Amino acid sequence: MKILIIGPSWVGDMVMSQSLYITLKQQHPKAIIDVMAPAWCKPILDRMPEVNQAIEMPLGHGDFNLLGRRALGKELKNNNYTHAYICPNSAKSALIPWFAGVPVRTGWKGEMRYGLLNDLRPNKKAFQYMVERYVALAHPKSEMIDSSSLGGLENLPRPALSIDAKVQKNTLEKFSLSLDKPILGLCPGAEFGPAKQWPVEHYAAVANEMINRGHQVWLFGSAKDKETTESIKALVDADNQAAVFNLAGDTSLIEAVDLLAACKTVVSNDSGLMHVAAAVGCHVVGVYGSTSPKYTPPLAEKVDIVSTDIECRPCFKRDCPLGHLKCLKELKPILVLNKLL
Secondary structure (H helix, E strand, O other): OEEEEEOOOOHHHHHHHHHHHHHHHHHOOOOEEEEEEOHHHHHHHOOOOOOOEEEEOOOOOOOOOHHHHHHHHHHHHHHOOOEEEEOOOOOHHHHHHHHOOOOEEEEEOOOOOEOOEOEEEOOHHHOOOHHHHHHHOOOOHHHOOOHHHHOOHHHOOOOOOOOOHHHHHHHHHHOOOOOOOOEEEEEOOOOOOHHHOOOHHHHHHHHHHHHHOOOEEEEOOOHHHHHHHHHHHHHOOHHHHHHEEEOOOOOOHHHHHHHHOOOOEEEEEOOHHHHHHHHOOOEEEEEOOOOOOOOOOOOOOOEEEEOOOOOOOOOOOOOOOOOOOHHHHOOOHHHHHHHHO
């Protein structure tokens, strides 16, 4: 069995999709699984033992480019894939396996995918969690009626990214980091938008208290998050600043994976790094504003979720429609500290 996966385009979704690959390998131990995904997801795929190879998707996220997709499909035809699983819901994501002539093409009903998929699953919304929707694709359509068909979230395989101890040691040395004190990782960014971002002053309050209790604090994020992480560090007491290490924008994604694996605990907005932290074994405290853990919770062994009960959440908007961001501002640092302590 040779499988082509058209993977998700977001880091968090890519991490969660590993549960599908684990399930396929459990069912077919000798299966070869190749995953096509954007270049920025390749480092994540390289840490998934179930994946044979990552194939870079050269076309942009919103780029339809029919001729380009036809060329990619024709190029992959020689790989003789027997099955394809299409994780995104778009029609364009189903074109490449179709052009590649993959005999069995499985995916959820989406925008005009009749014919492009010949194992079309019609009832995606019967599965509450995104990870359930991924795993359900590995099972026969006749058995996948709703979430109960999978036996509950706790019975699904969790994503587990591999860590090379030598590579991790080199990464620690590169950034002059030590493990002499317990580490609290903070991931204050959110690519989705400000309605997911807990205020910097709240993050700083948590950092201050944990440093006072003997921890060091590592700040993670992309270059876009640098201003946010610098603001957090600036708000920490002057005496505690030396215990704060701002790594945002300086690490590659794979370096962030290795450094998150060194953290005992991570506090994070609902973001890709939250799912990475869960997949490397951290105790994850997930801070939810406009979104909900009832769809994409962190899949760690030890998880705590903090959110407010304000009536307008979850709205799943990038920006607060009411302009007040109460779902985040009223979520006080003590609620997170209670989970940490």
